[in-house]
Amino acid sequence: MNLLLISLLIGLIIIIVVFFKLKKKNQDNTQDNKKVNKTNLGFDFMYKICVFGGSKVGKKSIISKFADNQFSEAPINLKKTKNKIVCLNNGKKAMLTFDHGNEDDITQSYVRSGEALLIVIDPTFKIAQLNALVKIAQKIVSKKININNNEKNNQNNSNCNIVIGILINKQDIITNPPQLIISEAQEIANDNNYYFNLVSAKTGKDIIETMEAIANKIFQNKQNKQNKQNKQ
Secondary structure, eight states, X not given: OXXXXXXXXXXXXXXXXXXXXXXXXXXXHHHHHHHHHHHHTTOSEEEEEEEEESTTSOXXXXXXXXXXXXXXXXXXXXXXXXXXXXXXXXXXXXXXXXXXXXXTTOOHHHHTTOSEEEEEEOTTOOHHHHHHHHHHHHHHHHHHHHHHHOOOOOOOGXXXXXXXXXXXXXGGGOOSSOOHHHHHHHHHHHHHXXXXXXXXXXXXXXXXXXXXXXHHHHHHHHHHHHHHHHHO
């Protein structure tokens, strides 16, 4: 009876070991297939960019202009996720996907899988409004650091793995001399090591250049993080 029980236990152990080996092999194959599929689709990396800001500043227009080269004065309803491939400085290609929302939509879950967070305003914005958006972004990103990397809260983006940028849309309506918000926004970006640019969804000015720059900053951040981990 004891021998039978021991035999059954040994057989059960063997079955469990084989099961977990096969499961691990399937997981490895899945990861390999994902890498192969990306290559077959024409890109090497996939980056998610979260775009948020005030109402009617042109968040969806920027995405639509970049992804489809389309612009409309009428409100845009983005029913499908927009994406587009860009070339990185190293010759690799990255697929950029987008999510968008107003300041009331920005939450931890909103940026959880994102590699970049772009704050969009226009020349009519007040500095107090921009400061409020920046504080929201800093708070969310600080939580993201704690959750993903177990690092201390740090509002400065220099040690953060997520790229933050400030875009002033509607560059075509900037006055001469420029509105004060432009210099104020650039100063905030410089002080926090954020990306900054003036763009126009209407004319397309610097839309592609901005997204390419963001993609390269994402890639560089990931490389820096990997190099840091390798040294530890």
